[in-house]
Amino acid sequence: MSTVNSTNEVPGDVTNAVSVNTKFANVATASGAINEENVRSEGVDRRTLESYTGGRREPLVFVDYDDRDNSAATVHPNQTGEGFVTISNVLLDLTASPLTVTAGDLVRIHFTAFLTGIDDGQYATWGAAGSDSGGPNRSFNPADAIGIVFFPMWRIANPGSFVPLTNEADLNTTLVSPADIVINDSTDKTDSIAFCSMEGYLDSGNCVSAREVHGTWNYIHTGANVTIYEVNLNFRGPMVYEYNGASRVLHSPIWNAGRYDITCMDIPQSPTNRFGITVGNAQLSIMVMRGDS
Amino acid sequence: MDARLKLEAPRLGGIDELLPQKDESATILENFTVDPATGGWDNRIGYEKFFPGALAYQPFNLEKRIHSLYVWSTHNGARTYHLFESENIVSQRVDLKFTVGNTGTGGGLVTVDAFRKIPTLNEPVTDYEPFGRYLIIVNGHDKPMKFDGERALPLGWETTPAPPTPWRPDPEDSLPGGDAQNYAFVDDSAGIDSSPLGFSQNLGLGYQTDGSAEVENSYKWRVSWVSETGSESPLSSSSEIVLWDTPDTAGGTDPAFVGKRQGVYLEDIPVGPPGTVARRLYRTKNLGKGASVDANASYYFVSEIKNNVDTVYSDYTPDQFLTTLSPSDTNSVAFPAPGARFSASFKGSLFLDGGQSDPTRIYYSNPLNPDSFSASDYFDVGMRDGGDITGMFSYYNSLILFRESSIELVRGDNVNGFNVVPFIQGIGCSAVHSVTAVPGVGIVFLGNDGVYRLFGGLDGGSQVQIEKMTPNLVKTEKRINKSVMARASATYSPKWREWHCYVPVDGEDKPSFGLVYHVDKNAWSTRVGFPVGVIAADAGGELIFGHNTGKPPGIVTDYETGLFVISRKRALGYTLSGGVDPSTQASPPPVAKYRSKWHDMGKAATKKFVKYVYLHVMTKGDNTIPLTYYKDFDYAGISSTGEKMQRADHPDQQVFGTALWDTAVWEEPMFTTIRYPIAQGAASFFAFEFDTQNDIVLVGYSLEFGANKTQTIKGKR
């Protein structure tokens, strides 16, 4: 009982030691159970809340971030979208103190990534060489859905390897072009990706995109606990958003073939059929919160 | 001799120093409060430490005299700040702190502002005024500040922002450098669709042309700061002017740049002082060339930068989007009262005095914005006789301005303007910290020659009136040290239903003597021995005071320091003992002294023979109260034996120390009369007195006396 119930002493009544002792014991008991019954409204404020020194802190269970610091931009040659690259120097390593996520927790993963550019200087999403080159047949060519896909992955087993986030598409699949990564609305979602355009301007033989994208993933966990050991950031591409007759997909085409051939869109500009992708700075963060949902 | 003459004083009043004294009044009434059950005088008071269970005087370790005290409650009392300024033993300055009830290891203190100036003995101490969610703190020396419970921020804008630095555009990209140097915006010409059909959105600054001729463009910018209170600072001076020509086709200009508008890059956007949350950018419309460049231009609102971090901005807002004129230069000026000593909140504005350097001027802020002041929002009360401003107090529908020898009222509001009207000459108040609102009484203050009350209003047929409350305390008034009246401190306690005013008396430099007005009895008593330097009441009416002396340097025993509370604890403070690990011992209770009026029983010339004094009391137990009785204004009296405060003709009530649990019954005080025999000869005037540290509740008294035809002899030559 957190409130104190007692009756007054009445003049004329015999002084009863047990009664008085009980009253004080009642106070002691109530003071041992400090709760909403004895604390006034607005009685708990910042001063009474424990300072955050690490560990769980309602509603913030955990937060951590990393960025590439002053690492130089990294060049990744021969990219086709068939494989993926883990961006170096940006990693959330929780191995020393793994993070346990319980049912009801909200996991928020944020990342930004800066696409410096690609080595296809004449790159244009509707095709190279503009409207007049090679005749009028290409002048009405539309822009295609080409971009670099940035995505995080995590390691939730120890030992174990990095896997896509819960119910996200198989973004780490190794493909042999032409091939697809299927997108659906249940177990192959693309909520966590950031789709970055390579459009830019010609400079010294490169196409300078100079573009930063921001991807997020919010997830209210259900079911058994999950332990997070590491989170990293990756990219693959260029990839193309399409419909393959059955599903939405992220498609890895054979570059310089089909509509990307030299006589059509010429992506990348011949003779090469692969891309050098330059990635600049990147940041990655994770925040786990606990609250009502 | 008829022994049955009786004089009854069934209900007692307060002190009366004028002769002849009123019936039922007292000559001396020290250290009493009113017993709420009977209306009698009850001496069960004392004072105890603010943190009663603390070791020694923890956490007050470095405190000398407490100079100011204010209890500020927010959130319906959930957050209460006991703010005080104490003289720091080490630093020779004053620190502003507040108490923390439970740090985990007992009470604690948090410093809000350190190294503040120690007020001189005769100047008013720090003034605290709630304004919205802030507490305004001014003392005439240190920077005025506003405190929100977490941080203390400067009040007002000390400085004007510096203007930003605009970069001149290079419309033709003619300057060296690899990347494009200009900041051209695509216009809405045929073939290039940049906006949905029907929109005429056309970003960028400067005239847009068809390229057949160059036209000149020029712009200037100004910037202001916005504080978290919503107050806007004065505008900066103008930036330097930025000039460029919208290029034509001549001279081989790249056709992509011909006729285009530009964005302008601004740097050095000034970062505001602490408490700034945003910057506002204002700009002229295109001033073109020639005479219009130098003309006084109107500035318009461009954008609000919603942080206090960015120092750069790209302005591409076209002129047609600029519709809101900037505030005028007089709307907000640099803080005009850095030396303010007093503040008051009235009709949504913050009123401040001009300080020692400008003692007759009153400034008031823009409505609801304590930080911004317009250039003309002040008045000068120096045109009339009355001396410097000594305090301000908001009351009913007026702001009372106290001056050295007059009182004036500020009336009006922000819409219709404020004006000052004189109220009374000849009565002033130097003791601004004695001004208190007392329910049912009015504004009570210690004037230059006594305690006055202001009541009534100026609207609805009412009338403001002033009345002296202490016409009968002439001797006490003369003891007050008028040189240091500014240090008098007063407060009203709704719990005790008393107005307490502590003043320096007998030439002393610090308050030590209490004048207490009991609202229910309309009576005065005094407090002696309470070391009250400053006093304040909290939301519950508890009387909290700061010690008037504190811990002298080098002394380790026999001192008191910190905050204390006037309560029912039967102790007058503490003594310190124990050397290395000192602890406090409660001192004995205060001596309560009651001396009745000088009774002449209606005829001074006739000699009376007082036989008995009956004290009408509530029973208190076995502790005795002796009586001393006097005749004819003699200095020395005759003492009688002490009597127990028990019913004389009944079995004694059970008392602590002898009663046994489970045998004794709970008692309650009972009304009874205690008879004291008086062995005194003939007297024209009779008075009795008791001074005691034992508990007593005196409801009334009666005298039984005889009289014969004996008269006073003739006067001496």
Added chain:
Amino acid sequence: MAFKWTEGDHVTSNIVDATEQNASFNNLKGEMNGGLDRENLPNSSVSNDELHQSAFVKYAVAANMRAQATSVLDLHWGDTAAGPNAFQQEYIAIDFNTYTGGWRTNPAYSIESLFQEGMLHLEFNCWYWLSNHLANGTIQGWCQFQIVVNGTPVVSGDKQYQNVGQSHLVVDIPISTGQHKVELRWRIKPWHGRDMTDPIFYYDGGQLLALNRYR
């Protein structure tokens, strides 16, 4: 009201006064019964163990948000060798047959919940595809997203012009206690001469987060 001082002091040889005893005890009892505040509770004493998980925030996530009223649509490319319409590709997207301009609120995804007075932190993030150019340099398309609370936009992205990209919107608004609805709406440049059946715009991978921080 946290601080309580002596209401009745029991002195040897004074009567065993029930009134004084009651006043002393009830003074403290009254404080225990609903009057304790931060002056009584020790600093930093309320930690995870004392806090209910729902003490501070409530959150809701609408995931997998994507464009509605889409259909399978073709794009065609001309080739200098094979001629016009040499290549085609299907997309799930919208076209100008179904989009006639203006803001479109996503009818399938929203957050409607009972929020408490305080602040509502809203985030939206998705990827989009916009067929933004033709090779002949005519027609510059754009897309734009807004978050709407109870029908009123509270944050708007600027127009975005790239062929693919991310929309990322963040806003904090004060919110009153009650049911509130958070929705997404979007618009693109209205018909500008493209074939009415061309796929023009699609967005997917959208997540809307509503995080209610109690006052």
